[in-house]
Amino acid sequence: MTGRRRWTTEEILDTAAELLRTSDAESFSLRKLAAALGTDSSSLYRHFRNKTELLRAVADRILLGAADGYRPGGDWKQRVTALALRVRDAFGEQHQLAAVWGRYGSGGTGSRLLMEELLQALRASGLPDEEIPARYHRIVILIVALIASDAGVGTVTPAEYEQGMEQFRVAVLGADPERFPALAHFARDIRPLGADRGAAFEEILAAHLDRIEADLP
Structure with missing residues (x-):
């Protein structure tokens, strides 16, 4: 008797991302994902403890894609802007996942790569180390909000x-x-x-970075 196929983590994430192209995070479920894979939801718990963990992993793959091939260049503002635009473009193909990222966040490798580059760029600005965490937090909130707003329009x-x-x-x-x-x-x-919306994204981000620059010692 042939055993049930064992799906890899990458195959599960691929299928989940495809389902999320046409449905939102609220209607998405491990049961629907299992049905699309031709298996039962219990088999998915070998890879992910719950739906939230799975959604975070799918969103993190988008961030990994945004970081892929990125090379720091220019001054600190250009680096932050380039990074933000790469993330926006990456989620532009996956509007539903932008909402997932804004809601659930991500602690995977993709997230850490982007956090590292953003912190490095802020350090290069000349900001005192004690100010960088708060500035970082505000930039991330702004970027997430703008991308989630774009995604909301994109799903119409x-x-x-x-x-x-x-x-x-x-x-x-x-x-x-x-x-x-x-x-x-x-x-x-x-x-x-x-x-x-594209022009507004860049203008709002630029204005925020200009404000940081004006406050530099």
Whole structure:
């Protein structure tokens, strides 16, 4: 009698990532993953203790991909920006996993590689060592928030997007100038939330780094 196939950790993570392309972390389950693999969920517990640990591992693989081939270059601000853009682009193909990363975090190798480079870049800025942990924490919160925001827009279906655009036009272009005078005044220049998100990401990050630079001793 042929035994049930034993899946490797990498194969499990590959299948989980594929499932998460079309479903969110809330509806994702080890039972669904096991069904996709043609096995039972008990076999997955040999690799991961629970769903959260599995999701963290999948997100960490995205971070590993972002770190792959990265070489520090330029000044400290260029290094931080390059790293942030690599992470954003890596999660751009896996919108659901961006939300997973923002919610669960990751302590794997990918996470440690990015933490190390970010801390090294901040050290190169000339910041005193005692200030670096707090600055690091704020940069990470900003990057995670921006990427998660991008991911939220990226998961919208075409039908949902069109519905949202119609609501935007009604809310903005149809604003009553008596009740909403500023909104009516700027209505034709106000853009939807999903517009120019890439440029906004870079501008917000640059402004934060400029603020750090201005505070350097």
